[in-house]
Amino acid sequence: MFRKLNEHLDDGKIMNKYMNLKIDPCNDFYEFACGNWKKYFSIPPDRSSYDTFEMARENLDYALRDLLDNVEENPVNSTYYFPSNFIERNFLPNDTSDAIIKAKKFYKSCMQEDIIKKRGDKPLREILGRIGGWPIISDSWDDPDFDVIWLLATLRLLNNDVLIAQWIGPDMKNSNEYIVHIDQPTLGLPSREYYLNVSNIKYVRAYKVFLLTVATIMGARPNIAERDAEEILQFEVQLAEIMASVEERRNISDIYLRTDIASLTLYFPQFNWKEYFTIVLGTDINLKTPVACYCARYLHELLYLLSNTEPRILQNYLIWRFVRHRTNSLVLDCTEWSNQKSKQRVHFSLNYTV
CATH class of the missing domain: 1.10.1380.10 (Neutral endopeptidase , domain2)
Known part of the structure; x- marks a missing residue:
């Protein structure tokens, strides 16, 4: 419980630094809530806007790319997503299913630009x-x-x-x-x-x-x-x-x-x-x-x-x-x-x- 409380406090500190507390929210709520954002971030030249949602999407893309880059040659063949029951001691919640292996190999095929150009x-x-x-x-x-x-x-x-x-x-x-x-x-x-x-x-x-x-x-x-x-x-x-x-x-x-x-x-x-x-x-x-x-x-x-x-x-x-x-x-x-x-x-x- 205390760990969750600390996480919320940390999130509050992060959001607080993006606020401009010198502004009266009744006069300009946007400047009050987001006034300091531009001090920490600038809009990339290829974008018309940039916000926390865009940053989250980018981070998700990077995380997904890292996951897909790791192709395992010997996939686990299982009928269900999890081959073992979750109450067993050897249960692995991140076990790799056939579907994940297929997604990784499909991604790898898309990244083989030399072969693509040759075709x-x-x-x-x-x-x-x-x-x-x-x-x-x-x-x-x-x-x-x-x-x-x-x-x-x-x-x-x-x-x-x-x-x-x-x-x-x-x-x-x-x-x-x-x-x-x-x-x-x-x-x-x-x-x-x-x-x-x-x-x-x-x-x-x-x-x-x-x-x-x-x-x-x-x-x-x-x-x-x-x-x-x-x-x-x-x-x-x-x-x-x-x-x-x-x-x-x-x-x-x-x-x-x-x-x-x-x-x-x-x-x-x-x-x-x-x-x-x-x-x-x-x-x-x-x-x-x-x-x-x-x-x-x-x-x-x-x-x-x-x-x-x-x-x-x-x-x-x-x-x-x-x-x-x-x-x-x-x-x-x-x-x-x-x-x-x-x-x-x-x-x-x-x-x-x-």
Whole structure:
């Protein structure tokens, strides 16, 4: 008890030195509470702010890095997190489980930059080939077997919510029950307003330039890339137009619809929901499986839009969103840049596990 009391006293001394007790808190409470903070710390040049929460996050990152750096070659194989009962004398509360070993090895694989650079963009291109390719970087894309349901489900398995957001979680009206949820997804830009407000046109243009840059780096020809990028952008604008606004979604109970897979098939017969969920969930799903839907109007208009959009545009857009999600994992080696005539060559490196 006395140790805890001393710890609280020490914390009080630390916080006390950051206060400016010369200031009347009724006149300027912020200066009173934090006035001396700037005497001890300055804002780093790469930050817009710096506080105790940021310091705690940094310390946590350092601690996590130190833990992940220590990779044990002989993991303990155990059914439970703790292989022994906590009342036993030889109980080790910090025993290493298989999950921790996997996390450490995954971290180590991400830090092997030499291997990542050597692989180049090969892992990304292999994945693209397995999901039908990216038409914008191909001189001639033709897929007579294009299946938007299979592609959407496969992208969901690769952790991409494109066109439809789907997850499993507690029912909002019965938290004891876990059910399937479906909703409208996010877009390439932060919100639908970026596409619909004229004042945001500069962001849309920058977004298109980014798309064109990524496609060109991956080998797209300028004339094909310009045409396809415009089609991708226009399709995304159409998506923004049919999505509900923040105001319309303010009361989530108003848009909540409790249904099941069978009823979804009746509401939206243009989409094979059983096939989609069977692929995503990895099992032959029961048609009576409950579903919470938050985007009925959006789904109606989305399915109409899909039926009136060419497969090439759909494939281009869906794969672009997949590639976009992985640009943060790409390492750009500027030493490989070449501007000789129409040749532009930059090596991407991707460390991604399917």
